[in-house]
Amino acid sequence: MTDIEARGYAHPEVLVSTEWVAQHLGDPAVRIIESNEDPLLYPSGHIPGAVQVDWAADLNDPLRRDYLDRAGFEKLASRIGITPETTVVFYGDKNNWWACYAFWVFQLFGHENAKIMDGGRLKWEKEGRPLTRDVPSYPPTQYQAPERDDSKIRIFRDEVLKKLGTGVKLVDVRSPQEYTGERTHMPEYPQEGVLRGGHIPGAKNVPWARAANPEDGTFKSAAELKAIYEQEQGLSPNDEVIAYCRIGERSSHTWFVLTYLLGYPNVRNYDGSWTEWGNSVGVPIER
Amino acid sequence: MAQPPKAFQQVIDDFAFADRQERIEMLIEYADRFREVPPHIAARPFPEEHHVQKCESDAYVWAEDLPDGTLKFHFAVENPQGLSAKAWAVILDETLSGQPLEEVAAVPCDSVFTVFGKEVSMGKGMGLMGIADMVTTFARQRLAARNRPA
Numbered sequence: 001m002t003d004i005e006a007r008g009y010a011h012p013e014v015l016v017s018t019e020w021v022a023q024h025l026g027d028p029a030v031r032i033i034e035s036n037e038d039p040l041l042y043p044s045g046h047i048p049g050a051v052q053v054d055w056a057a058d059l060n061d062p063l064r065r066d067y068l069d070r071a072g073f074e075k076l077a078s079r080i081g082i083t084p085e086t087t088v089v090f091y092g093d094k095n096n097w098w099a100c101y102a103f104w105v106f107q108l109f110g111h112e113n114a115k116i117m118d119g120g121r122l123k124w125e126k127e128g129r130p131l132t133r134d135v136p137s138y139p140p141t142q143y144q145a146p147e148r149d150d151s152k153i154r155i156f157r158d159e160v161l162k163k164l165g166t167g168v169k170l171v172d173v174r175s176p177q178e179y180t181g182e183r184t185h186m187p188e189y190p191q192e193g194v195l196r197g198g199h200i201p202g203a204k205n206v207p208w209a210r211a212a213n214p215e216d217g218t219f220k221s222a223a224e225l226k227a228i229y230e231q232e233q234g235l236s237p238n239d240e241v242i243a244y245c246r247i248g249e250r251s252s253h254t255w256f257v258l259t260y261l262l263g264y265p266n267v268r269n270y271d272g273s274w275t276e277w278g279n280s281v282g283v284p285i286e287r
Numbered sequence: 288m289a290q291p292p293k294a295f296q297q298v299i300d301d302f303a304f305a306d307r308q309e310r311i312e313m314l315i316e317y318a319d320r321f322r323e324v325p326p327h328i329a330a331r332p333f334p335e336e337h338h339v340q341k342c343e344s345d346a347y348v349w350a351e352d353l354p355d356g357t358l359k360f361h362f363a364v365e366n367p368q369g370l371s372a373k374a375w376a377v378i379l380d381e382t383l384s385g386q387p388l389e390e391v392a393a394v395p396c397d398s399v400f401t402v403f404g405k406e407v408s409m410g411k412g413m414g415l416m417g418i419a420d421m422v423t424t425f426a427r428q429r430l431a432a433r434n435r436p437a
Contacts, residue, residue, distance in 0.1 A: 040370040040374065
């Protein structure tokens, strides 16, 4: 039994180890994808053969506040040389925060053959594994994607509003200061500024990074995760859960943890998150 | 009203006209030149008063007094993946160390957004501004001490 299998996850197959990746570097059926918050990291050195998917440049619509559409996803898939059969393995900085975000966006297009490299960049680097500045180029592919499906793992503000008080469980994965509203507006940073501080009524506060081990970026074991989300916060696998943060990126990490590591079947990411809710007129807010 | 040092303004202008790819390449070249604070200035554990608040990369800033009354800035970035913080530290050191304090104090912290682009994430933007803020604060403190009656 591998270390990952021994941690008791509901879907251990969705994680691969750094060692697994090291053994699949030249595997044409596998594409390693780095996704970071910091755009400097990939060009400064990445896993040999890995391509970059950038959260701002690749995954977001350049004009509207939304994700790329089907044509955009097909273009991205072609650029990184994948087909629907390719196993894509995401990794990145910050405990795989952005890797989970990219993974989540890929799931909007049904690319189920996707995994996360446990520990991300941090673990790979700590183990002294090779990094290169050579940017690989793969032959473009023809990828036929379905239309983006926003119904299963994504939720919009109006539906969140309707669900308040119906027993839905909201998980606010921001910092405690953001949750309490102590941190309201961000001076000199209008793009992500918000007019009201606080949280969506009834939301529990579980900062996203609690699901990861800070020393090597790996995910905590299922028992440790249950202690946080179930014993401490009272969630259970049958709950309908909505995770949110500021713009929906940190909450995709929690979505990943609840969906795949603990096996919750009904978890959605509210990517409008606090930058939408805290700026919306008339919606209820709790502090 | 003092203006920021010419060398600093030159760097800002270079970034203002760079496209995304050029910007990334320039920043990596800066980050490659990063040298941590020398032991004669500070050693671990670094004192909290030199720790930049709000910086996720765990950055520290020191100001060394030079004989001509200017300052030499030193930095530490504890997050090994804190490349943006390292690049920014090198830019600040190369363009502000040894410059007149009035000019250093005039550096606007939001230059971060010209150098790193508007798409820089909020957390990173705040942290990088925090580094610049600490540098300019050191300059203002020295100026205030100089102007204080003996």
